[in-house]
Amino acid sequence: MFNSLSDRLTATFKNLRGKGRLTEADVDATVREIRRALLDADVAVPVVREFTARVRERSLGAEVSGALNPSQQIVKIVNEELVEILGGETRRIRLAKTGPTIIMLAGLQGAGKTTLAGKLSKWLKAQGHSPILVACDLQRPNAVTQLQVVGKRAGVPVFAPHPGATSELEHPAGDPVAVARAGVEEARQKLHDVVIVDTAGRLGVDAEMMEQASQIRRAIVPNEVLFVIDAMIGQDAVNTAMAFDEGVNFTGIVLSKLDGDARGGAALSVASVTGKPVMFASTGEGLDDFELFHPDRMASRILD
Ligand code: GDP
Numbered sequence: 001m002f003n004s005l006s007d008r009l010t011a012t013f014k015n016l017r018g019k020g021r022l023t024e025a026d027v028d029a030t031v032r033e034i035r036r037a038l039l040d041a042d043v044a045v046p047v048v049r050e051f052t053a054r055v056r057e058r059s060l061g062a063e064v065s066g067a068l069n070p071s072q073q074i075v076k077i078v079n080e081e082l083v084e085i086l087g088g089e090t091r092r093i094r095l096a097k098t099g100p101t102i103i104m105l106a107g108l109q110g111a112g113k114t115t116l117a118g119k120l121s122k123w124l125k126a127q128g129h130s131p132i133l134v135a136c137d138l139q140r141p142n143a144v145t146q147l148q149v150v151g152k153r154a155g156v157p158v159f160a161p162h163p164g165a166t167s168e169l170e171h172p173a174g175d176p177v178a179v180a181r182a183g184v185e186e187a188r189q190k191l192h193d194v195v196i197v198d199t200a201g202r203l204g205v206d207a208e209m210m211e212q213a214s215q216i217r218r219a220i221v222p223n224e225v226l227f228v229i230d231a232m233i234g235q236d237a238v239n240t241a242m243a244f245d246e247g248v249n250f251t252g253i254v255l256s257k258l259d260g261d262a263r264g265g266a267a268l269s270v271a272s273v274t275g276k277p278v279m280f281a282s283t284g285e286g287l288d289d290f291e292l293f294h295p296d297r298m299a300s301r302i303l304d
C-alpha cells in the first residue's frame with residue numbers, strides 16, 4: 001500500500017541528495033510531492049493539508065546536522081508524523097478488571113464487522129481467552145446466521161435471539177438492545193471473559209442505525225468500541241468516521257480489506273480526524289487474515 005507515495009518520495013529525495021542544507025524551495029518541492037502522493041492514496045483533502053503543513057513547518061525549522069542528510073531528515077519527520085497520527089504505539093485491547101471485557105463492533109454494512117467478529121474471537125481464543133459472540137445485527141435477515149457460521153468456524157459460541165421463544169425475557173428477537181444486554185448477561189453466567197457484540201450497519205450513515213448503536217453502547221458500557229472501516233472507502237472515510245465517532249464515541253479503529261487495492265489513505269484520514277488509534281488490520285476473507293496494527297511498521301512501509 002502507499003506504493004505511489006513511497007515512489008514519489010524516493011524520487012524527490014533523490015533530487016535532494018547531496019545538498020548540504022535544505023532551502024525553503026527544497027522543502028516546498030518535497031511537500032508538494034508528499035501532498036500529491038497522499039491525495040493519490042485517497043487521503044482526505046483536509047487531512048493532507050494539515051499533514052503537509054506540519055511536515056513543512058518541522059522541516060523548515062529542523063536542524064540539518066551530523067548523522068542525517070537533508071533527505072533523511074525529511075523522511076524522519078514524515079515517518080514520525082505518520083506514526084503519531086496512526087496512533088503512536090500499538091494499542092492493545094483494554095481488558096476489564098472485573099467481569100467480562102465487552103467489545104462492541106460498529107461500522108457501515110459490508111465494512112467487515114461480522115468477519116472481524118470471527119477473526120477477533122479466534123485470535124482471542126488462541127491467547128487463552130474464552131470469548132462469546134452476540135448477534136445484534138437484526139437488520140439483515142442473514143446477519144445472525146452469518147455470525148453463527150463464523151462462530152462455528154472460529155470454535156466460539158454465539159448468543160443470538162431466539163425466534164421460537166415467546167416471553168419478552170427469553171425473546172428479545174426484535175430488539176437489538178435487549179439482545180446485547182442478554183448476551184452480556186449470558187457471558188457473565190457462562191463465565192466467558194470476553195463478549196464481542198456485532199451490531200447492524202447500513203449502506204450509508206443513517207440516523208436510526210446510529211441511534212440504535214448508541215443505545216446499545218449505553219446499555220452495555222463496552223470496554224472497547226471498535227469502528228470497522230473498509231480501507232477502500234476513500235474520500236468518504238472522513239464523514240463516515242466522524243458520524244460514527246459522534247454516534248458511538250468509538251475507542252479504536254479496525255481497517256478492513258487491506259488486502260485489496262486500497263492504498264490505505266483511509267487509515268490516515270480516519271485516525272487524523274478522530275484522534276483515535278488504528279488497532280487492527282483485516283487482510284482477507286479467511287479467519288486468520290487479521291493482525292495487530294503497528295503504526296511504526298506501517299509508516300516504514302509507506303516510506304520504504
Ligand atoms: P458487515 O456487514 O460489516 O458485517 O460485513 P461482513 O463481515 O459481512 O463483510 C462484508 C464482505 O466483505 C464479506 O463478503 C466478507 O467476506 C468481506 N470481507 C470482510 N473482511 C474482509 C477483508 O479483510 N478482506 C477482504 N478481501 N474481504 C473481506
